[in-house]
Amino acid sequence: xWQFFHKLGSPKWFFGIANRFMPxxxxxxxxxxxxxxxxxxxxxxxxxxxxxxxxxxxxxxPSAFLAQSIYIMMASAAVVTLVWRMKLADxxxxxxxxxxxxxxxxxxxxxxxxxxxxxxxxxxxxxxLTSMLILLFLYGGVIALDRSINDEKSAxxxxxxxxxxxxxxxxxxxxSVNWWxxxxxxxxxxxxxxxxxxxxxxxxxxxxxxxxxxxxxxxxCLRMKTEILVRERRTRWVKDLVLAGRK
Amino acid sequence: xxxxxxxxxxxxQRSVGVTQAMVAVFLRDVRVAFRQKQDLLNPLLFFTMVVxxxxxxxxxxxxxxxxxxxGILWVAALLSVLxxxxxxxxxxxxxxxxxxxxxxxxxxxxxxxxxxLAHWMLTGLPLVLLTPVLGLMLHxxxxxxATLCLTLLIGTPVLSLIGSIGAALTLGLRSAGxxxxxxxxxxxxxxxxxxxxxVAAAVEGAQVSGYLALMGAFLVLALTLAPFASAAALRIxxxxx
Numbered sequence: 270x271w272q273f274f275h276k277l278g279s280p281k282w283f284f285g286i287a288n289r290f291m292p293x294x295x296x297x298x299x300x301x302x303x304x305x306x307x308x309x310x311x312x313x314x315x316x317x318x319x320x321x322x323x324x325x326x327x328x329x330x331p332s333a334f335l336a337q338s339i340y341i342m343m344a345s346a347a348v349v350t351l352v353w354r355m356k357l358a359d360x361x362x363x364x365x366x367x368x369x370x371x372x373x374x375x376x377x378x379x380x381x382x383x384x385x386x387x388x389x390x391x392x393x394x395x396x397x398l399t400s401m402l403i404l405l406f407l408y409g410g411v412i413a414l415d416r417s418i419n420d421e422k423s424a425x426x427x428x429x430x431x432x433x434x435x436x437x438x439x440x441x442x443x444x445s446v447n448w449w450x451x452x453x454x455x456x457x458x459x460x461x462x463x464x465x466x467x468x469x470x471x472x473x474x475x476x477x478x479x480x481x482x483x484x485x486x487x488x489x490c491l492r493m494k495t496e497i498l499v500r501e502r503r504t505r506w507v508k509d510l511v512l513a514g515r516k
Numbered sequence: 517x518x519x520x521x522x523x524x525x526x527x528x529q530r531s532v533g534v535t536q537a538m539v540a541v542f543l544r545d546v547r548v549a550f551r552q553k554q555d556l557l558n559p560l561l562f563f564t565m566v567v568x569x570x571x572x573x574x575x576x577x578x579x580x581x582x583x584x585x586x587g588i589l590w591v592a593a594l595l596s597v598l599x600x601x602x603x604x605x606x607x608x609x610x611x612x613x614x615x616x617x618x619x620x621x622x623x624x625x626x627x628x629x630x631x632x633l634a635h636w637m638l639t640g641l642p643l644v645l646l647t648p649v650l651g652l653m654l655h656x657x658x659x660x661x662a663t664l665c666l667t668l669l670i671g672t673p674v675l676s677l678i679g680s681i682g683a684a685l686t687l688g689l690r691s692a693g694x695x696x697x698x699x700x701x702x703x704x705x706x707x708x709x710x711x712x713x714x715v716a717a718a719v720e721g722a723q724v725s726g727y728l729a730l731m732g733a734f735l736v737l738a739l740t741l742a743p744f745a746s747a748a749a750l751r752i753x754x755x756x757x
Contacts, residue, residue: 351748403705406698406702407702409698410698410699410702413698413699414686414695414699417686417690417691417695418689423752423753426752427685427749427752427753430681430685430745430748430749430752431681431685433745434681434703434745435703437741438702438706441706442702442703442705442706444706445705445706445709445710446709448709448710448713449709
């Protein structure tokens, strides 16, 4: 167990493992996502209320899932960075933050596109939308802080502190935004109270969520590998690797 | 240095208790601030100016001001605290005082807490004291001004405490000011929501004790957790420079 733990901290070991896993992640992710999307977009039944416009759910919900879980993953990695000073953990946080930002943006954007036909407006100051917007700000702050500190080690630890402060605040923000929303405007329409989903819609949704998770795994590995190469560029194994690739 | 002297130094250091050290740090910050009075005045001027912009920019109508006055004052107070945060550690960082604080035998987070409380007393508290005047100018009635002052009294220390984390993280960086706002504003949102929400409830004639209790909970949470995060961030920032 402890040997595994030590190995996990070694960038070189991770590089090899990532190379072995990445094709599977990519293939699995693509197959599941394509299956989920084709099923959802072309074959799933129309919604009796929203017609075809609901089909954006097959992109919207997976992005929203990832947007939130990436922050949680970053927070777990931040604990590892601060406690065990494991190199890989801060490589993970750094590589994954822009991906999280992208998924948050995607969730907001698809939400706006979905809102136009169903609610008649691009944006509502609804509790869920607002807390997603704040999550976008949190990701933005993490990336901005990381980019403004030149020294790698202090950047990693400063970002870890910020991510942890953010994760303590997320429940408070979510709760207060919910509270604010019920105080200021009684909900006229509720996204949460949709009619129980039909199986034909639920299965493709599940497939696309799983597919996007796998694709995220692939993307995270890819970005982490790039970051590792940059950081370890002076080490023997990276030099050997690059020279071997040149032949 | 002979052994005798070093023992003496050690015992001299030990004889300064934690509370004593905190009081010393607090008083020092207050004294330094009163010797540079402009720094004390700036947040208050900024606060007043931001509040002035709203009647000029949106509408001077009594109905609008009555409805939005509390929100305007809260946002303006939040921005002035944000503006003043840069000073919290900057001077001490530049002249090396911060490094000396770190070398003290007393736990750093308690000294940071003392500094943050001094910061609140020098910026947050004057803002609260100025609020009734500005509230009057925004046509708020007595009841809402009283509630507003109370929420600001509980809320501004939370702003200082959360802000101290951001100030510590951005210490010594390029464009620290903008970065600080980017990091801290999302974390200020709950305080703002509950601060203005309490006043809105008071205007409607509802009981506000529950809301105030929640804000008090924020304050306790910030008091217990923020100094640890700021101290950790300070150590990182100083090892960086």
